[in-house]
Each structure stands twice: as structure tokens, then as C-alpha cells.
Amino acid sequence: MTEMKQYLITNCTLIDGCSNEARTNQNILIEDKKIAKISSQPISGVDAEVIDGQGKFVLPGLIDCHVHYGGTESPYCRDWVMESDIQQAMVSTAQCMKSLKHGFTTVRDISANGIYLRNMIKKGLLNGPRIVACGRGLSRTGGHGDSYEVPIEIVKRSHPWAVIADGQEEVRKAVRMLLREGSDCIKVWATGGGLWAWERETDQHYTYEELCVMVEEANYYGLPVASHCESAEGALASAKAGVTSIEHGEELSQECLEIMKEKDITLVPTIGLFFEWFSEYDPPIREGQQSFQGNTLGEKELNRIRTNFKAVYDMGIRIAVGADSFCDTLTPYGAYTHKEIHALVNAGMTPMEAIIAATKNGSILLGVNDITGTLEEGKFADLIMLEKDPLADIRNISRENIQLIMKEGTCI
Known part of the structure; x- marks a missing residue:
């Protein structure tokens, strides 16, 4: 487990759990366990480890x-x-x-x-x-x-x-x-x-x-x-x-x-x-x-x-x-729960709806939506980065496709 106080994820596609649309070319600054800033503009003047998100997809944990x-x-x-x-x-x-x-x-x-x-x-x-x-x-x-x-x-x-x-x-x-x-x-x-x-x-x-x-x-x-x-x-x-x-x-x-x-x-x-x-x-x-x-x-x-x-x-x-x-x-x-997310799409949900079910909706049910479940400034940096687009194919939510896992700003 590697821990640093600051990370900067650059140029990623963000699926934040709030919106029904993904946002491209997003930059995410993580400080002291939390998301400090999300911007479509480059974030400069910070001493952070840079994680290249070009072509990658960032979702809530x-x-x-x-x-x-x-x-x-x-x-x-x-x-x-x-x-x-x-x-x-x-x-x-x-x-x-x-x-x-x-x-x-x-x-x-x-x-x-x-x-x-x-x-x-x-x-x-x-x-x-x-x-x-x-x-x-x-x-x-x-x-x-x-x-x-x-x-x-x-x-x-x-x-x-x-x-x-x-x-x-x-x-x-x-x-x-x-x-x-x-x-x-x-x-x-x-x-x-x-x-x-x-x-x-x-x-x-x-x-x-x-x-x-x-x-x-x-x-x-x-x-x-x-x-x-x-x-x-x-x-x-x-x-x-x-x-x-x-x-x-x-x-x-x-x-x-x-x-x-x-x-x-x-x-x-x-x-x-x-x-x-x-x-x-x-x-x-x-x-x-x-x-x-x-x-x-x-x-x-x-x-x-x-x-x-x-x-x-x-x-x-x-x-x-x-x-x-x-x-x-x-x-x-873990693997069985990935299959559960896939099954929701098989049952009639869109991939975005299934992702929201696996993030935002879960956080509301568990009473932790004030700290996690969506990627917003001020919330914990609980997130995953995928190599392939889960909106194109929900089966891209899989262990082999996860490049990065972060819980409270710590890389797992």
C-alpha cells in the first residue's frame, strides 16, 4: 500500500455518480484524503504525484x-x-x-x-x-x-x-x-x-x-x-x-x-x-x-x-x-459483485444507471452519502480508474480492467 498526501489525476473521463453524462478531459486534485478540486482546466501550482488519466475512466469507489x-x-x-x-x-x-x-x-x-x-x-x-x-x-x-x-x-x-x-x-x-x-x-x-x-x-x-x-x-x-x-x-x-x-x-x-x-x-x-x-x-x-x-x-x-x-x-x-x-x-x-452490476444491465438498466446503483444509491442507503458514493469536491477520494469505458460495455467493470483503486486518498 502506497500513501501520499497529494495526487493529481489528469485528463481523465469522469463518471462522477451525480450526472447522467460522463465528462472528458477532467483533472482531479486529491489532498488529505479528500477531493480538493475537479476542473476541466489544468491544475497547476501544486506539489502532487501526477497520475495520467488520458484515455482512462474514473468512477466513484x-x-x-x-x-x-x-x-x-x-x-x-x-x-x-x-x-x-x-x-x-x-x-x-x-x-x-x-x-x-x-x-x-x-x-x-x-x-x-x-x-x-x-x-x-x-x-x-x-x-x-x-x-x-x-x-x-x-x-x-x-x-x-x-x-x-x-x-x-x-x-x-x-x-x-x-x-x-x-x-x-x-x-x-x-x-x-x-x-x-x-x-x-x-x-x-x-x-x-x-x-x-x-x-x-x-x-x-x-x-x-x-x-x-x-x-x-x-x-x-x-x-x-x-x-x-x-x-x-x-x-x-x-x-x-x-x-x-x-x-x-x-x-x-x-x-x-x-x-x-x-x-x-x-x-x-x-x-x-x-x-x-x-x-x-x-x-x-x-x-x-x-x-x-x-x-x-x-x-x-x-x-x-x-x-x-x-x-x-x-x-x-x-x-x-x-x-x-x-x-x-x-x-x-468482489468478482461476484461485478457480475451483479452486469446483471442489472441484463435486467434492463442502462450502464450509467447500474453505475449509479453501485455508487450513489448505495451510499444513500448506507447513510454515507455525505462522505462518499459520488466524486465531488469535499468528499473522500474513494475512486477507481478503468482502462476501458464501462458505459460502452458494463462488463468493463472487472478486476483486470481496474488500473487504480483509491480509498480515502490512499492508493491500494
Whole structure:
């Protein structure tokens, strides 16, 4: 890692996250971690290291709003609990550094390790992205955060990203404990996620009243609530309760969409995960599921996901990027989130809209838009420089195409 107080990036094409147009021949002066000046005119009279941006494209540092630095090496939920806690803590440091090396300067993490990673990165003892740390998320017994093959006592002690809580009073106490531990955001699995037969994606896992308690307790501290929703009923209950974001949200009713718009609830769609899943697997038909066109059930599911996403997009609901990376074997950190940005364009966004989703929109959701998410004078110099134009081809957002990564004015 190389650090200097001043840099001058010259003659670059700037995609600042604010405007819908790129600006050519821009010069960016970076002083004391922040962007001191952006100008189309040459900047002279400064003692700065010059970085030639001719023919290059400068973007804000990317933001992943849904990642798990649990330190797990296995894709299997039994192993998540049985792996050594110390090993997972060590692996998690590599996971967050890998995100940073793919250009993600800010993330929201759901894991037991995230609060400690956040604190050590702030102190400069570890290198990694800025972390908005949820700590562990709330799961009911038998829910998405319960490794069903393992005794419940071990799950409660060692699950890398979930805490078990049932009923309004347990939920209230769990949220208060998470706040005591220093969580920046409360995460809840409001529905199942399909890890095993009895926690199907279609099932709502927390009642409206339980969700209201979570939101109430979080609001006492002014903290947001992120709700995992893979069924229409769970999403609607979460939206009515007033959560800040809906994660996944592949089934959203018109009523839910209207509430999301009214309450300014953000969608973090993790759409790349679904594209990959339904492209590779042939899932069973769900009871009462709407029929969509397609030659295979997988194609029908893909069309359902696209139709749902288009409804969100057409409503003008804020969309932010999150990949749901949880282990390198299935969802490699950084690279998988690049694929998520690409998938947004595949789903109907323009490349500029996808870039804004991965920068500005993420910063608004995470409450850090006053310091990052866009390239503006006075904000932190969180940025990446690409060799090729991402507006010509969104797939140019890739690790091999990144020439420079800077976080708070430090070159990574």
C-alpha cells in the first residue's frame, strides 16, 4: 500500500455518480484524503504525484450493500457453524481485502466478524473497505439463519451471521443486544431462503408485529433495518413495518411497491444470484405461482424475476447493488459483485444507471452519502480508474480492467 498526501489525476473521463453524462478531459486534485478540486482546466501550482488519466475512466469507489464476511470456506450451512471461530475470523480479513482489491471501498456486512473488522479498519490495523456493520442478523428457530443439522446450542454460539430470536420479546432483546454490540444496521430474515425443506423461500418467518418491534427498537437509535424477503407476503409485512431496505425481493406485489415508493424503501435485488441459479437449475413449481412464458421452468422463473425487477424500475424505486457473497467457492468476493452490476444491465438498466446503483444509491442507503458514493469536491477520494469505458460495455467493470483503486486518498 502506497500513501501520499497529494495526487493529481489528469485528463481523465469522469463518471462522477451525480450526472447522467460522463465528462472528458477532467483533472482531479486529491489532498488529505479528500477531493480538493475537479476542473476541466489544468491544475497547476501544486506539489502532487501526477497520475495520467488520458484515455482512462474514473468512477466513484464501488459499494456492495449485501455481503457476509463470516469467514466461511464452505458453501454448506452445517460447516458454517462447525468451522473454527478463530479460523473464520482470520479468513474474514482476507474476504474484506478481496472486496477492496476489486474496487469496493464501502460495503454493508452481515456477520459476527463485521463489527470487529469495521473497528480495526478504522484504526488502520487492517486494510479493507469502509464497513457498515450489521453484526448478526435475526432468524427465527428453523429459519434461514438456523443450521438445522447442528444442535441449536452450537448454532446460537457459533453461527457466523445469525442470532436466533422468536416472539416479540425475544426479538426486542436481540435487537437491543445487537445495538449494544455496536451494530450500524439491523438485518432480519423475514422469510425463508431455501436452504432446507422446511424454510422455503415462499414462507414468511416473522409476523408483522415482530417486524414492527425490530423497526421500533432500531428507530430508537436511528438505525436502519434491512429485511431479507423472498416472498410477497414477507416483503409486504416488512414494507408496512417500515424497514429501510428489502433484500432480494423477487416477489413484490403492487401494494408493496406503492409502500416502498411512499416510504422511500430501497431494493437490493441480488439479481445476479437469481439469474445464475435459474440458468443452471430446474426448480420445482411453487403452489399458486404465476405462470410466465418460457420453454423450461428455469426460463419461466427468469422471466418472473425480470418482470418483477421491471416493475420496481418503472416505479422509480431506488435500487442499490448487493451480491450476497458468503464464501469464495460459490460467490467470490468482489468478482461476484461485478457480475451483479452486469446483471442489472441484463435486467434492463442502462450502464450509467447500474453505475449509479453501485455508487450513489448505495451510499444513500448506507447513510454515507455525505462522505462518499459520488466524486465531488469535499468528499473522500474513494475512486477507481478503468482502462476501458464501462458505459460502452458494463462488463468493463472487472478486476483486470481496474488500473487504480483509491480509498480515502490512499492508493491500494
